């Protein structure tokens with residue numbers, strides 16, 4: 001959509017420059033036909049008007065449009081064309097996938113942002129939910145959604161690595177993605193590396209290191225490549241600890257639990 005808008009602007013400018021006399025009004029955004037189309041698409045989803053395909057999950061049925069889903073998913077484009085067409089008919093069952101993740105995928109296809117918390121029908125951790133959406137986007141060949149899920153996963157993990165389910169998220173990421181797909185793996189590894197001192201104090205984190213050797217190997221590799229180089233002195237308890245903290249992110253002192261986001265002001269030179 002962004003491409004279409006840019007083209008309009010460029011075309012107007014080139015006419016201005018080339019002919020001088022001809023005044024071309026730029027099209028106001030509200031008159032952009034593609035923006036109207038997005039609104040219409042959402043209406044079509046809400047009302048099921050002209051729907052020609054049903055997608056069934058474990059607990060819901062979505063009346064969708066082949067032109068929308070096939071235009072964005074390699075899987076559906078393949079499934080609903082050629083020799084599979086007759087076998088499929090006008091209904092597709094996706095009952096083996098996480099129902100909330102499939103719901104997010106369909107919403108995304110119709111131009112809605114998806115709710116990271118996993119919709120009102122069953123709330124789970126945003127870290128885990130975005131990992132599930134990533135998996136579904138990969139499976140059904142929707143690269144734009146995969147990219148969005150990765151971004152949302154990044155923010156969730158940066159904010160929530162200290163929560164109890166982070167080790168579970170690590171296990172999930174290493175189970176549901178292949179080794180060559182680094183989108184989520186690199187993120188959990190770098191966040192673990194950055195917070196390794198705190199994470200080592202957690203039983204569940206030690207357990208996931210034991211149970212997931214490829215994760216342990218990835219973290220170890222990073223620790224060897226980039227050994228911890230920074231030392232901080234806590235202004236509350238005056239004790240020191242080592243880590244590689246990101247700027248402007250909130251961390252807790254390992255000794256007294258004092259919470260702050262300005263640790264860079266308490267950096268010591270390491271000897």
Ligand SMILES: [Zn+2]
Nearest residue numbers: 234237253256
């Ligand atoms: Zn302290």
